[in-house]
Amino acid sequence: MFHSQIKLKQRKVLGQLFTTTTITKAKQLAFLGLGAMGYPMAGNLCAKNNGSDDSNVLVWNRTRATADRHSSEHGSIVLDDDFSALNQANVVFLCFPTSDEVRATLHRAAPQLRKGSVVIDCTSGHPVQSRAIADWLLDTYDITFMDCAVSGGPAGAAKGTVAAFVGCDDEDVVANVLPEIGAFAKNIVHLGPASAGHATKAINNVMNTTNMLVATEGVLALKKLGVDPAKALSVINTASGRSLMSMQRLPEEVRANFYIFCFFLMFTSA
Numbered sequence: 001m002f003h004s005q006i007k008l009k010q011r012k013v014l015g016q017l018f019t020t021t022t023i024t025k026a027k028q029l030a031f032l033g034l035g036a037m038g039y040p041m042a043g044n045l046c047a048k049n050n051g052s053d054d055s056n057v058l059v060w061n062r063t064r065a066t067a068d069r070h071s072s073e074h075g076s077i078v079l080d081d082d083f084s085a086l087n088q089a090n091v092v093f094l095c096f097p098t099s100d101e102v103r104a105t106l107h108r109a110a111p112q113l114r115k116g117s118v119v120i121d122c123t124s125g126h127p128v129q130s131r132a133i134a135d136w137l138l139d140t141y142d143i144t145f146m147d148c149a150v151s152g153g154p155a156g157a158a159k160g161t162v163a164a165f166v167g168c169d170d171e172d173v174v175a176n177v178l179p180e181i182g183a184f185a186k187n188i189v190h191l192g193p194a195s196a197g198h199a200t201k202a203i204n205n206v207m208n209t210t211n212m213l214v215a216t217e218g219v220l221a222l223k224k225l226g227v228d229p230a231k232a233l234s235v236i237n238t239a240s241g242r243s244l245m246s247m248q249r250l251p252e253e254v255r256a257n258f259y260i261f262c263f264f265l266m267f268t269s270a
Contacts, residue, residue, distance in 0.1 A: 029180060030058035030079065030089035032105055033123075034066050037150065038095030040158040041122065041184040045093070046074040048183040058089055086112040091180055093148075095122040099129035099198075106133065115142040118173055120181070124149050127167075127199035134169070134194035144173050145194050148181060149201035157184055164188040165204070167197035212245045219250060 029049065031042035038061075046057045060079040061067040067078045079085055086092070086109055096102050102123050113119070119137060121130065125147060134145035145168070152162030164185035168174050174190045181188050191200050219229045230251070237247045 027091050028089045029091050031093045032060045033095040034061040034070055036154045037157045043074045044160045044184040046076050083109045083112045090117045093120045099125035110141050118144045120146045120148045122148050122150050124201050125198040127195040130198045131195040147197040149197050160184050161186040165197035165201040166190045167194050169193045211243050215246045
C-alpha cells in the first residue's frame with residue numbers, strides 16, 4: 001500500500017464508492033506521449049505532485065524538444081530514449097494517437113519497468129490490441145495494464161475535467177490509482193476488465209461522429225435553403241434536436257469558416 005497525506009474526496013466506480021485523494025506525497029509517476037492531450041494531463045499530474053524533488057513526474061516524447069519544454073514549464077524530468085530511468089516509476093501513463101504507438105513504445109520501455117508496476121493507457125485505443133497488451137505485460141513482466149481512454153478535448157485535459165473510460169482486471173489497482181487519474185479527470189468510471197474502457201470509448205466516438213455528421217448535413221441543407229446557420233442553431237439549441245456538437249462545435253465553426261470545417265469532416269470521416 002502506498003502512503004500519502006491526503007485530502008479526501010469520493011468517486012463512484014463500478015457501483016462502489018472509492019476514496020480518492022489530493023496527493024501531497026505521490027507515487028513515482030511517468031508519462032509517455034506529450035501530444036495535445038498528454039501534455040496538459042502530465043502537467044496536471046505535476047501540479048498534483050506539488051513538485052517535490054523526490055516525486056517529479058518523469059516524461060518522454062518522441063520529439064525531445066516537447067519534453068524539454070514540458071520540463072521547463074511544469075518541473076517534470078525528461079527521460080532519455082533508452083528509458084533507463086523508467087525503473088524509478090511504479091505508475092506509468094501513456095497517451096498516443098493509436099494502440100500501434102502504444103505497443104511499439106512498450107516493447108522498448110517494458111523491460112525497464114518494475115515488476116508490480118501499473119501501466120495506464122490514456123490513448124483512444126483498439127480494445128483487441130489493448131487486451132493483447134494487457135496479457136503480454138502481465139505474463140512477461142508482471143505488470144498490470146489499465147486502459148483509461150479520456151474524452152473532453154485538450155481544453156478538458158488542461159482543466160482536469162475529462163471523462164475517463166477505465167478498463168482493468170483488478171479493482172484494487174483501479175482504487176489505488178484513482179488519485180493520479182483524478183489529477184486530470186473528473187468523471188472516472190471502471191467499466192470492466194482490461195479493454196472495456198477502450199471499447200466503450202470507441203462506441204462513444206462513433207456516437208459523437210454520427211451526431212456531428214447529421215448536424216453538419218442538417219445545417220448545410222438549411223444554408224442551401226437560405227437559412228442562416230447561426231440563427232438556425234440558436235433555436236435548435238433550445239429545442240429537442242440540440243446536442244453537444246450543435247451547442248459547442250458547430251457554433252464555433254459557423255463563426256469561423258464552416259466550409260473548411262465541412263471539408264475537414266469529410267476527410268477525417270473517409
